[in-house]
Amino acid sequence: MSDIKNKIENLRKELERHNRLYYIEHNPEISDYEFDQKLKELERLEKGHPEFADENSPTKRVGGDITKSFETVAHEFPMMSLSNTYSKDEITEFIARIDKNIGGDTEYVCELKYDGVAISVRYENGKFKRAVTRGDGQKGDDVSSNIRTIKSLPLRLTDNGDYPDFFEIRGEIMLTRTRFEKLNAQLEEQNEKPYANPRNTASGTVKLQDSKVVAQRGLDCFLYAVNAGVPVAENHFDAVVKAGNWGFRVPKEKDNRIKVCKNIDEIMDFINYWDTERLNLDFEIDGVVIKVNRHNIQYELGSTAKSPRWAVAYKYKAEEAQTVLEDIRFQVGRTGAVTPVAYLKPVQLAGTLVKRASLHNADIIQNLDVRIGDTVHVEKGGEIIPKIIRVNKSLRPADSKPFEFIKQCPECAAALVRKEGEAVHFCPNETECPPQILGKMQHFISRNAMDIEGLGQETIVQLHQAGLIKGIADLYELNKEDLLPLERMAEKSADNLIKGVEKSKSQPFEKVLFGLGIRYVGATVAKKLTQHFKNIDQIASAGIEELEAAPEIGTVIAKSVYAFFRNDDYKQLINRLKNYGLQFEVVEEEGATQKLDGLKFVISGVFQKLERNEVKKLIEKNGGKNTGSVSGSTDYLIAGEKMGPAKREKAQKLGVNVISEDDFLAMIE
């Protein structure tokens, strides 16, 4: 028996070590595939021997625990904030204050100020104990099950570490830009709303109930302070180096991410270096933190109620400009969501001419009390679209009136609805409101849905304007004679369009279902539904509970699907599409599996056992997808012989797994 226990223990240690080599030292010794095999072996052993369970086992990093509400826990040491400075003068003042209290010659440490979510992680006897959010600084939420999934955070510390029996280590939970873009690419593909910036996404992710989803997001954790009651070293810099030796991701002097500075000039050099260099980081920082290095001086200086006197943040200014808000107009999307857009007097900001800014929803307009004619400040932070951050009320025209959100749809005049607890207004006129109809048709023909060749987004607008199509089903009634009189429609384009529409009739059921544009039914959900129910009649007749019983279908999706199939207009639409011969049931291929479900592959080079085409076929037969070139959303690059080094490099940079032909065959074995 103790043999098994030893084996489990050794595997855990080995896996944690490989984890550290991969995620912290960026210097792996084994392939991803070998790692997965060892992890599977450990999973198997743990399953067979529940008596040896351990919440800090590497198998826990994949998540699985659901937390309905997080427990509130007190911090052993309060989590303070930092006072902010924005100029060299203010830092000079900070240093002068310390000199006055302590005398000159004080050493400082400069570090990056990570723009993420603060976390405090407690370790006892070298093991992860729990992770708590900042909360009000005195107590926060225990989010351990989510934080355990972060691979760059050790669950057990390195064996030879001289760490104290217990300590709380502080750091910042971050989502890299690469991961953020990957997530948004997935959301867009599923026709879901993308996230605004990495920080908000990280913050939302830390509080998710399902730790499996957290694990998939791939958060990171950067550490910057150890609190053990007693100092672990004489100065802060040494404490950081020590934490690095215990297995934490800490800034390295060789990367200039942490630096001991003796005077204001050295501090300013560090600040100025990162002001431009930060754009080359794969994560966002919003400034630099300057700390007194020696712990005994920190102690002597003490803290105010809110922040320590021995540290200060220097914040980089987000680029900001002042301009006039000329108008607020409204856009109606495919789903009927009504979004207010600010039209600005064009202004130069961070190298681009800004004419519009997002205002998101009625609450934001109300909170800002922004009115047409106001002089407003626009900021370009981490967000993709600039936003209005404040109104310069001293320049407000005397006759200005509070802005009133519209009550009727600007496109079809239907009365708008706003569901309780939701910030967004909707136009309920799904089947008649022009942008909703157009949007639905454009979605239907798009690449990830029916992918109709010869028919572009603008042509849909053109056909709609000419009165040839009012909805999806009309596409299947088009004939060449109707098309030829249209502008820019030559004989050949008309032929191609008709051919493309005809060909789309053989698109698989999951694409058709996705193409229908049911709210909350993205590409992934469509696939889950079709696999579970097999045909449209089963889905259409399913009750909410039956829908919820399908894998990964929650209440919100179930209700939306249920309502869709009870709408008479949609019932009619489906009948028409059925008559035209579209696919409404799953066609099972012999030997097909879902082992590679949802995974995206790129193949490159020459293979030993298989032809390139065979590899491609095997990917698809097992539920995976072939794509042409490596991008942030690629999951695996299958590397054959003679693959170019540039491709490998790109894949590694984007965090794509590079596997061999044999690794691939083992995956579908």
Ligand code: IVH
């Ligand atoms: S030290 C006692 N160092 O900034 C002060 N904080 O505005 C402890 N932060 O709550 C903070 N990078 O979440 C420190 N290198 C760094 C940091 C950092 C980011 C965050 C942290 C803190 C906030 C203060």
